[in-house]
Amino acid sequence: MSKASYITLAPVRPLAMVMPKLLQHVSKPVKGNFFRKSHLVNARELLERVFNQNEQSIGIFFLHPDADISLGVESVALLRITVTVKSSHYQLLTAARTGRLREEFQAKLGWLLGNLYNRPATPDWNEYEGGPEQLKKLINRFAQPEATSANDKEIGWIDDVLVDIAQKLGKRLEDLDLADLETLRPSPVLDRALEAVRQQVETVFPELEKDGVQKLLNRLRNNGKFTKLLTKEPIP
Structure with a gap:
């Protein structure tokens, strides 16, 4: 059997570093590394596939932190980015190797590389004791980091309503910080409905005292039937 003439290498990068680009497979960024909040569920599903080594289309392989091989943080091998070297360097590469799967x-990595349709019997998180809870924590850590600004190592989520309002007003999201965006948030539907009621009552019955109008508004606010109507048919 003839030996291979070349060896293919793939880079390994910290998962946090590639998260912004990874998320672009399920959501288009609206501002820097910030995405529509309605796409968060898609991001969580993507991360679950990544952590279970079941993400076939993107070409990444998840690696747990391991101090013994100098892998300090959760990382991924980028299987679509490869470097080919001559097989004569094999001894040098094995000497520099710090660990192995x-x-x-190894079977799962081969499956991903070959884009096969059969699934090797590798254990998923739910097959380990406490695995589902650990998986949930890991997904939360990467899908919803405590980021307050957009930079190369942080991602965030912006409510769709704020994105839509900013776009309707012709504002560039890149020029707005998070505090500016938050000022665009409309008041709750109930508050807007009660304000509309106030204006109509004061117009039709100008003789009513303000205390009386406020009592009416308070009763409406605490009226279950009234508030339920608003949840069925939101005010634009």
Whole structure:
């Protein structure tokens, strides 16, 4: 059997570093590394596939932190970005190697690389004791980091209503910080409805005292039937 003439290498990068580009597979950024909040569920599903080594289309392989191989943070091998070297460098590469995958994950890596349709019997998170809880925490950590500004290492989520309002007003989201965007948030539907009622009552019954009008508004605010109507048919 003839030996391969070349060896293919793939880079490994911290997951946090590639998260902005990774999320672009499920959501288009609206401002820097900030995305529509309605797409958060898609991001969580993507991360679950990544952590379970079941993401076939993007070409990444998840690696747990391991101090023994100098891998300090959650990382991914980027299988679509490769470098080819001559096989004569094999001994040098093996000498520099710090670790290797267990056999079952070697099979999964081979499956991903070959884009096969059969699934090797590698364990998922839900097959380990406490695995589902650990998976949920890991997804939360990367899908919803505590970011207050957009930069190369942070992602965030912006309510769709704020994105839509800014776009309707012709504002460039890139020019607005998060505080500016928040000022565009409309008042709750109930507050807007009660303000509309106030204006109509004061117009039709100008003789009514303000205390009386306020009592009416308070009763409407605490009236279950009234508030339920608003949830069925929001005021634009």
